[in-house]
Amino acid sequence: MVRYVYDFAEGGRELDGLLGGKGANLAEMTRLGLPVPPGFVITTEACRAFLATGAEPDGMFRDVSEHLSALEEGARRRLGHPDDPLLVSVRSGARFSMPGMMETVLDIGLNDASVLGLAEASGNERFAWDSYRRLVQMFGSTVMSVDTALFERALTTLKEDRGVRDDVHLGTEDLAELVEAYRRLIHDETGEGFPQSPAEQLRRAILAVFRSWNGERARLYRRREHIPDDLGTAVTVQRMVYGNLGSDSGSGVAFTRDPATGRPGLYGDYLPDAQGEDVVAGIRNTVPLTDLQHLDPRSYRQLLEHMRTLERHYRDLCDIEFTIERGTLWILQTRVGKRTAEAAFAIAAELTDEGLITQDEALARVGGDGLARLMFPRFDTSATPDALAHGIPASPGAAVGAAVLDSAEAVRRAAEGRQVILVRQETTPDDLPGMIAAQAVLTSRGGKTSHAAVVARGMGKVCVCGAEELTLDTGHRRFTTGDGTVVEEGAVISVDGSAGAVYAGAVPLVDSPLMRHLETGEQPAGTVRDVARALERADGVRRLEVRANADTPEDAARARRFGAQGIGLCRTEHMFLGDRRKLVEEMILARTDREREHALDTLLPLQRQDFAGILEAMDGLPVTIRLLDPPLHEFLPDRTDLAVRIAAAEAHGEQPDPHDTRLLDAVGRMHEANPMLGLRGVRLGLVVPGLVAMQVRAVAEAVVERTRAGGDPHAEIMVPLVGDVTEIRLVRGEVEGVLAAVGEEYGAPVRCPVGTMIELPRAALTAGRIAEEADFFSFGTNDLTQTTWGFSRDDVESAFFSAYLDKGVFDTSPFETLDRSGVGRLVGIAVAEGRATRPDLKIGVCGEHGGDPESVHFFHAAGLDYVSCSPFRVPVARLEAGRAAIVTGDGDTTA
Secondary structure (H helix, E strand, O other): OOOOEEEHHHOOHHHHHHHHHHHHHHHHHHHHOOOOOOEEEEOHHHHHHHHHHOOOOOOHHHHHHHHHHHHHHHHOOOEOOOOOOEOEEEEEEEOOOOOOOOOOEEEEOOOOOHHHHHHHHHOOHHHHHHHHHHHHHHHHHHHOOOOHHHHHHHHHHHHHHHOOOOHHHOOHHHHHHHHHHHHHHHHHHHOOOOOOOHHHHHHHHHHHHHHHOOOHHHHHHHHHHOOOOOOOEEEEEEEOOOOOOOOOOEEEEEEEEOOOOOOEEEEEEEEEOOOHHHHHHOOOOOEEHHHHHHHOHHHHHHHHHHHHHHHHHHOOOEEEEEEEEOOEEEEEEEEEOOOOHHHHHHHHHHHHHOOOOOHHHHHHOOOHHHHHHHOOOEEOHHHOOOOOEEOEEEEOOEEEEEEEOOHHHHHHHHHOOOOEEEEEOOOOHHHHHHHHHOOEEEEOOOOOOOHHHHHHHHHOOEEEEOOOOOEEEOOOOEEEOOOOOEEEOOOEEEEEOOOOEEEEOOOOEEOOHHHHHHHHOOOOOHHHHHHHHHHHHHHHHOOOEEEEEOOOHHHHHHHHHOOOOOEEEEEHHHHHOHHHHHHHHHHHHOOOHHHHHHHHHHHHHHHHHHHHHHHHHOOOOEEEEEOOOOOHHHHOOOHHHHHHHHHHHHHOOOOOOHHHHHHHHHHHHHOOOOHHHOOOOHHHHHHOOOHHHHHHHHHHHHHHHHHHOOOOOEEEEEEOOOOOHHHHHHHHHHHHHHHHHHHHHHOOOOOOOEEEEEOOHHHHHOHHHHOOOOOEEEEOHHHHHHHHHOOOHHHHHHHHHHHHHHHOOOOOOOOOOOOHHHHHHHHHHHHHHHHHHOOOOEEEEOOHHHHOHHHHHHHHHOOOOEEEEOHHHHHHHHHHHHHHHHHHOOOOOOO
16 A cells, blocks of 8 residues: 655655655654654655545545554644643645745644643643634635635734734733634635634645645746646644743744855844744744844754754755744754855855865755856945845845835736836735746845745845835835835835845946956955856866857957857857948849949958957857858848838929838848748858858958967858758858868968758758768757747747746746757757767757756757857856766766
């Protein structure tokens, strides 16, 4: 029979796929001998079985009953017994930490009878009724789907009636009254009463956890984080310990290092006389964890020792939840903590220096997405005005946007392309869509361990929490600062997550320290030094070369400063813009060969100058130059504008400009219903006489010029949009003829490899034949994605991509991360067939996928020689190429 339930003492973190992250870590801490309240885990396999059939898996609740009996025996109490009840918590726990799952339900087992027994056994009647109202509220909202806001409204009304600010100032009778109000609310909303049977409470809570796996918020988060939908969640059932028993009790969250900066030390929050959910929810402002040293010295010392044990054991930053029950410390949960990009690099470097991890483990723990965030601009602090408010810097960075006061508004405005800052008193899992849509999150309550802080850090969002000076008025859609300044919804504000400051208006930005280091080579320090170490290690182990896409000498020089090992794509069409567009017009309008040759002869020295500058910037490194690719009509004026000009002249009785008339005629001749699939790429070279010869001569003469100047040019010529070997054979013949002619004219041979851009499915499927004529392949994955999927990026992204993401057709845009099963398969076929024909075939990629972290790992595994991306993504690609080598074991991974 399938086993669905494991006791904490039976598992370990190696079973995280079965027990979920929470359950596996509880089992691991039990194995280490830490003070963990006992409990058991219902497996992810049980969840998957339930979701597949909609019914409880056979035998699951029999297993639950057996483990519950063992828990009762160990505690010498029975679940919900009216004299001295055993109470338990029920929590979701997927393999990956995942906001959006069902929230915790505490104090299961309480009812009208057992609440009296708990009061007598604990000697604290207020505590018993406080626990009961928590259960009714949590069960009502998470299991019975009653709107959380209704419970909050009832609680707020009661506090206002009693003239108190915090829950802790409500008395026993107040809490008993609140329980009744909550129960009436549940009945009014659902038509059923709050269940009095402890067994029913437990059963329904467990099944609610299973159902929450497919909740809207959970699915949204999984899509964003690319977490598979078929993993399922585990359920942890744990004996309750109480932090709300008075001043000698409390709950907190601790980090073994600062999750925002990575600095070692004691970081976290503590809340006396509170249960753990109070800390995370941010409903009361916490005290710094260091205050525990004075509040409870013994528990403080024990906590430090347990933190050291866990960090040494996990060899990483640990996020720890704990409760103190009347002076006794209990560890409720640990996990490898979420961290900012800055902290990730700092922690990886420090743990390496401490000998806890190897250099390669350090490299595996950082990522290209985090590196990219560190390259973002920061606020110019010399130009910042007086702050509107200050709070806790929970997640660093700089963000500017319109202030919005609820999640739905954030989503609506972001969908319109506007940048927003989500401003809330505190966030809840319901705010997840708004947090994803926003540039930053700002709350007036909470600390570094609040829901807002933890989720924002995990998503790489800027976050400031606990800005107590702010008073939110959601009814009037505004907030007020400490000095009385009123900020209406929609007003632009700036949030500095590094300093914990909020400013009115858009504060100017400056380059980040990392960008300054990359641009100038200045001596790195702090986080920049940690990033430089990671890049150095990545460069030492990676197999993939990293090139850049650059079309000007300036971009080429920047790419080289950023570590590029050549140019993988130089787009010559970008050299025909601006003043040179007129020369292209002349070439298109030419009526005779002489007129066309004149236009091409005029373009030749300009192209040669461009190529010479790029070859100089990349001296000694390869420069792949793509022949003209886009349709020629893109260099002509707009058809409608021309027609209007001509019509206006005729309406005024004037003779239209003959040049305009000729242009309109040319535009009409060249108009294509689908220019992406029309006269472009290699087709242009084959039907427009002299175009290929002019461009190749410009390249060849630039090579001669640089060689005579003492340089070491390595130009490569790439033929775009080839679909058949005959196309490249014809163009290659012309290219080699021009190279030979230039070599003879200048008395020095000019050798340039000739390759092709694989950007059509037919090219990938006939790569073996095309390799007979190509010295190299470079995948143009932007167009290969378009032609494989059969849609134009410009036309469809705004039309239906968001719907496709919502419906799960895409996990992410195939233009951002390579579609492995479709486009990736074509890449694999082309690599295999191309190298079967030509084993030494050089193969790279020059689409922007070359700078996407996940795609870089695919290209490494597919056996490519290099990736090429925009200059600003070169450091990201370098880092990920090194990480890919470590994952596959292909690089020099000696530590």
